Amino acid sequence: MAPWSSSSRGRRVCCCVLIGLGVLVLGAAVTAGIRRWLQPSGHKQWEGAGTTAHISEIFLGRCFTYTQIIHPELRDKNCQKIWNAFKNSFISKDTCNITEEDYQPLIKLTTQTLPCNQTLFWSKTNVLVHRYTKAQKELFTLEDTLLGYMADDLIWCGSSGNSEMNYQSCPSRMENCSNSPVFVFWKTVSKKFAEAACGVVHVMLNGSISRAFVRNSIFGSIEVMNLHQERVHSLRAWVMHDIGGDFSDSCSGSSINDLRSIMREKNIPFTCQDDYKPVRYIQCVSHPEHSSCP
Numbered sequence: 001m002a003p004w005s006s007s008s009r010g011r012r013v014c015c016c017v018l019i020g021l022g023v024l025v026l027g028a029a030v031t032a033g034i035r036r037w038l039q040p041s042g043h044k045q046w047e048g049a050g051t052t053a054h055i056s057e058i059f060l061g062r063c064f065t066y067t068q069i070i071h072p073e074l075r076d077k078n079c080q081k082i083w084n085a086f087k088n089s090f091i092s093k094d095t096c097n098i099t100e101e102d103y104q105p106l107i108k109l110t111t112q113t114l115p116c117n118q119t120l121f122w123s124k125t126n127v128l129v130h131r132y133t134k135a136q137k138e139l140f141t142l143e144d145t146l147l148g149y150m151a152d153d154l155i156w157c158g159s160s161g162n163s164e165m166n167y168q169s170c171p172s173r174m175e176n177c178s179n180s181p182v183f184v185f186w187k188t189v190s191k192k193f194a195e196a197a198c199g200v201v202h203v204m205l206n207g208s209i210s211r212a213f214v215r216n217s218i219f220g221s222i223e224v225m226n227l228h229q230e231r232v233h234s235l236r237a238w239v240m241h242d243i244g245g246d247f248s249d250s251c252s253g254s255s256i257n258d259l260r261s262i263m264r265e266k267n268i269p270f271t272c273q274d275d276y277k278p279v280r281y282i283q284c285v286s287h288p289e290h291s292s293c294p
């Protein structure tokens with residue numbers, strides 16, 4: 001047997017060992033990578049906060065509170081069915097490809113007719129507008145409706161092929177996951193809320209920020225676009241300024257002129273008031289000494 005043969009077999013054996021080792025190391029690296037990428041629960045790791053802890057109890061509790069106490073005319077709503085429809089809208093689905101369609105069963109179960117002249121939209125005035133509707137029961141924001149009331153300030157997401165909710169992390173607004181469960185939910189229900197609006201409709205805007213009306217906000221890009229002139233007699237805007245805050249924008253400002261021109265195109269009469277008094281009274285509750293307060 002040729003002398004070089006033993007050495008060549010040796011070389012072949014050590015090549016096989018090296019290749020074997022290489023494959024093992026590579027395999028381990030890939031597995032570790034996937035493990036790092038996937039959380040222990042098998043969900044993808046996102047940058048945003050995870051599904052709100054005890055979301056089912058919170059959601060169900062809010063449903064019963066709303067339908068049995070706040071609006072007993074809705075007492076026949078089946079809260080368990082509503083929760084299941086909500087959960088099935090995103091569970092086991094790709095959390096970046098949720099559609100309006102996914103939420104239709106939930107919307108069907110939570111239909112609520114809002115009387116005309118009682119719809120109140122808002123943009124960048126979340127706290128003030130809800131302090132106002134708590135005091136003034138004649139007007140409804142989306143969060144004063146059953147669907148908005150149950151989901152407000154909650155976070156939820158899952159993953160395709162995984163029957164559990166992702167409590168560790170969910171897509172944040174900055175991540176390229178535009179069709180996330182939360183974002184599609186608010187787009188979908190805001191569209192429905194606007195389509196149902198009728199008579200005199202109101203919006204509360206923030207005059208202490210650079211542009212009170214923002215086209216790519218949910219109000220500007222979804223709700224304004226789904227107001228129908230045959231149902232909506234007029235849109236009344238209230239531009240509120242923080243007490244002691246900046247007077248950055250107002251009814252005579254460029255952003256409101258932008259909104260005015262959109263409403264003109266839609267043939268819906270538009271009026272605007274700076275610091276609508278009844279809302280200012282709400283603000284004055286926490287600033288009784290301020291010169292602009294009675």
Ligand code: JS2
Nearest residue numbers: 121122123124125142152153154186190217218219220
């Ligand atoms: C994430 C949430 C939440 O007219 C209002 C309401 O009808 C609302 O649904 O949409 C309008 C306000 O949205 P806009 O104009 O983008 O103003 P914003 O101050 O930037 O409010 C953004 C959030 C609105 C949707 N949304 N999104 N998580 O818990 C949540 N709650 C609401 N209402």
